[in-house]
Every structure is written in C-alpha cells, then in structure tokens.
Amino acid sequence: MKIKDQPFYIQSTAVLFGLILLVYVMAQLADILIPxxxxxxxxxxxxxxxxxxxxxxxxxxxxxxxxxxxxxxxxxxxxxxxxxxxxxxxxxxxxxxxxxxxxxxxxxxxxxxxxxxxxxxxxxxxxxxxxxxxxxxxxxxxxxxxxxxxxxxxxxxxxxxxxxxxxxxxxxxxxFAEENSKKVSEVLKETKGAIQSYIMGLLIETTIVAILNSSALILLGVKYGVLIGCIGALLNLIPYLGGIIAIALPVLMATVTKDGFSTQVGVIVAYIVIQFIDNNILVPRIVSSKVQINALMSIIVVLLGNQLWGIPGMFLSIPFVAVLKIIFDRIDELKPWGKLLGDNIPTVRITERLKNTRRRKAILPE
Structure with missing residues (x-):
C-alpha cells in the first residue's frame, strides 16, 4: 500500500521523519554542502x-x-x-x-x-x-x-x-520521466532567472544602500562613516535582522566619538529613512526576483538557516527557499506550500468561498 493511501497520522509521521533525516544529513555534511x-x-x-x-x-x-x-x-x-x-x-x-x-x-x-x-x-x-x-x-x-x-x-x-x-x-x-521534461525545463529556466535576478538585484541594492549610509554618516559627522556605511550595507544582506545590527554600529561610534545624543538621534532617523527607501523602493524595483517570499517566512528561514549552517546559512536561506517555491508551484500536491511561502495574501477565506459555492448550487434549479 502506498504512503498516500495510509491514514493521516502515518503520512505525517513519514514526512516528519524524512524532514528530520534531511536536516540531520545537511547539518553533518555542512562543510561539503555549503561551498x-x-x-x-x-x-x-x-x-x-x-x-x-x-x-x-x-x-x-x-x-x-x-x-x-x-x-x-x-x-x-x-x-x-x-x-x-x-x-x-x-x-x-x-x-x-x-x-x-x-x-x-x-x-x-x-x-x-x-x-x-x-x-x-x-x-x-x-x-x-x-x-x-x-x-x-x-x-x-x-x-x-x-x-x-x-x-x-x-x-x-x-x-x-x-x-x-x-x-x-x-x-x-x-x-525524471520523459512526460515531465516540460515541467523540468520550466523549473530550471525559472530557477536560473530567479537566482540571477536575486543576486544581481542584491549587488545593486547593496551598492546604493552603502552610498546612502556613507553619505548620511558623513553629513552627520560620524567618524569612519564610509567604512561603517559599507559594513551596514553588507549586514543588510541578512534580511530584516541585519538592518537592526547595522544601526547599532554608527550609534555606538557616535557615542564614543561625540558628546551629547543629537548625532545618535540623527543616525537613527537617517537609517530609518534609508530602510524605508530600501524596503519600499529598492527591493520591489531592483531586487526583481520572479519569486517573492513573504516577510514572515523570510524571517523564519533566515533563523533556521543560521541554526543549521550559521552565517553562510543566513545568506543562502532566501534563494534556497525561492528555488523551493518554484518547484512547489509546479507540483499539484505541493502548491499549498508554495502559496504559504509566497507574498500573495488572499482576500477571501477558502471557507467563505465554499459557502458561496454551496449557496449558488442551492439557488440553481435542478
């Protein structure tokens, strides 16, 4: 009897065991798999x-x-x-x-x-x-x-x-079987496009953020503004978490090198504005990946990547999940998982759609 014909608790146990085994193997072979x-x-x-x-x-x-x-x-x-x-x-x-x-x-x-x-x-x-x-x-x-x-x-x-x-x-x-060659070709083509656009977009975004950070810190009179601004742009490659660390560095430098707190406030305000520009203009328009991962899943996979492979895992997590979403969207049984990873938020619950469908069927004459 096939696994899909088994009761749900057996199917879920088999899937969970498979995931545990996969994670264990990936952790043990990290030195080989990361490069x-x-x-x-x-x-x-x-x-x-x-x-x-x-x-x-x-x-x-x-x-x-x-x-x-x-x-x-x-x-x-x-x-x-x-x-x-x-x-x-x-x-x-x-x-x-x-x-x-x-x-x-x-x-x-x-x-x-x-x-x-x-x-x-x-x-x-x-x-x-x-x-x-x-x-x-x-x-x-x-x-x-x-x-x-x-x-x-x-x-x-x-x-x-x-x-x-x-x-x-x-x-x-x-x-894969010959009848699946078209799907395989689509997955490979989309994966190549997604990775290329994601990495090139990140490089352009990082350059712009480095220029904005350095310019703001120089105007505020923070010492070594170019160095700290570039480090902040590199930390920004770590989604959501890197930006928080990037703000702490210039605030600390301003605290050490300047009296009072006006410069620190200026740094925080400037970085908030830069983060707003980055998240609402640069990322949507420049990091134009064909696959969009929602914010909740991005944070979760970055933390999981850090737990599994450390710093390299944080950088690899987003493109890796983007590839997974491409595969999920091409397999009927896995499409719900692809929707869970994506950033398209449904406006209507599936239960409401079912209720509306039942009402329409009740109204229609037999």
Whole structure:
C-alpha cells in the first residue's frame, strides 16, 4: 500500500521523519554542502558572461577562467577599498578604546547611583555574561572559519560546475520521466532567472544602500562613516535582522566619538529613512526576483538557516527557499506550500468561498 493511501497520522509521521533525516544529513555534511551551494548560485550568475565569451569564439575553458577573473577582480577591488578604510580605523583605535572606557565608567557610576549596584558587582555580571556567551562566540568563529574555507573551495567548484554544465543538465532531465521534461525545463529556466535576478538585484541594492549610509554618516559627522556605511550595507544582506545590527554600529561610534545624543538621534532617523527607501523602493524595483517570499517566512528561514549552517546559512536561506517555491508551484500536491511561502495574501477565506459555492448550487434549479 502506498504512503498516500495510509491514514493521516502515518503520512505525517513519514514526512516528519524524512524532514528530520534531511536536516540531520545537511547539518553533518555542512562543510561539503555549503561551498557547493554557494558555487551553484555563483555559477548560475556567471553563466551569461561565460556564454558571451563562448559566442565570441573563445574556448570554453578560457571563457570560464575569464569570467572568474573578472569576478575576482571586482571582489578584490571592493576589499581593497574597505581595507584602506580599516587601516585608518586601526590607527585611531587606541584613542577610541580610551574614550569607550571613559563612557563605560560613567555608565557604571550612573547604574550605581540609580540602582545601587556596585561597580564590582557590575564587573562580575559582565564577566559572567561573557563567560556564558563563549559558546556563541565559538560558534561565530567556526562560522567565519567555515566561510574562509568556502572562499578557497569556491573557484574550484565554480570552474567545474560551468565546465560540466551540459552533463549536469542532461542528468537532471534523464532522472525524471520523459512526460515531465516540460515541467523540468520550466523549473530550471525559472530557477536560473530567479537566482540571477536575486543576486544581481542584491549587488545593486547593496551598492546604493552603502552610498546612502556613507553619505548620511558623513553629513552627520560620524567618524569612519564610509567604512561603517559599507559594513551596514553588507549586514543588510541578512534580511530584516541585519538592518537592526547595522544601526547599532554608527550609534555606538557616535557615542564614543561625540558628546551629547543629537548625532545618535540623527543616525537613527537617517537609517530609518534609508530602510524605508530600501524596503519600499529598492527591493520591489531592483531586487526583481520572479519569486517573492513573504516577510514572515523570510524571517523564519533566515533563523533556521543560521541554526543549521550559521552565517553562510543566513545568506543562502532566501534563494534556497525561492528555488523551493518554484518547484512547489509546479507540483499539484505541493502548491499549498508554495502559496504559504509566497507574498500573495488572499482576500477571501477558502471557507467563505465554499459557502458561496454551496449557496449558488442551492439557488440553481435542478
């Protein structure tokens, strides 16, 4: 007897067991799957450039290498620009540490005066909090080390994925029955378009947000505004959660380098305006992915991605779910899940539609 013919509790148990097994395997093979996932997305992004070189009579291997070299040159330029800003920040670090220590001491004295908690007790509480957060810090460092390992493996994976592109596509077509080839072709075409538009849109959006952040911080007189603005734009790649962290950095810098609170208020107002522009203008018009994921699911999958694969999982979660939605929308049994992930909000409940249908049937003559 097939699973779909079994009672609901057996079907749900089988699905739950399958999901648990899938998540366990993905967690155990994270060191292998994370670089492969990044390589797959970046290969799809570089594929049009590689095809353009091939159309101009350049051999396939050299076309792939040229495409990868252009990508590496762009990334190197961005990191060189950020490194110059980081060097300037490092030169002023001792003075910033001294000012931060003074502000911290004043804060401790204020807490003692208002809450009667001694400075020694506050230091003890801070040490305990740091001790309890060692596991989180270790997890973050492991995530960063994992990200560094991804950087070394990515070029190899990208090269071979582009080189064996035809072999991989033929395998996907041959796995499924011939009558499903049209659906497979549609899924692959939409997946390629969704990933390309999503990643390119994110790059353009990140550049614009970095310019807006840096301009606002420079006008407000916040030191190292360009560096903090660019970091904030990169953090903004983490949906919904990154923007909150991005606001804290310039507020902290303004607190350390300036007296009073007017600059901090200005930073918060400026970042709220930039976030409004980003969420209501840039994302809908520039990040023009063919698949739209609703806000609730976006937050959930980002948190799940962080729990499963750490920092890389947060970046991979949205495009991964976008691919899943494309597949769900093409399979009749999975269409409800595709609707759950999407951002189209029904105006009428299904129960009301059923009631209206029953009323119409009752009115019609037999």
């Amino acid at each position: 492969l996932a990044f390589a797959a997305f970046l290969s799809i992004l570089l594929n049009p450039l590689c095809n353009w070189f091939e159309k101009h009579k350049i051999p396939k291997g050299w076309s792939i290498l040229l495409s990868m070299l252009i990508a590496v040159a762009v990334v190197t330029g961005v990191f060189y620009f950020l490194s110059t800003q980081i060097i300037q920040f490092g030169d002023a670090l001792p003075a910033l540490e001294k000012k931060f220590a003074s502000i911290t001491l004043n804060l401790k004295e204020w807490v003692f005066a208002n809450f009667n908690i001694t400075i020694a007790k506050q230091d003890q509480m801070i040490k305990e909090a740091l001790r309890n957060s060692q596991g989180m810090v270790g997890k973050t460092l492991n995530g960063l080390l994992g990200t560094l390992s991804i950087i070394f493996l990515l070029p190899v994976y990208i090269f071979f994925m582009l080189l064996y592109k035809t072999l991989i596509l033929n395998f996907i077509y041959e796995v």
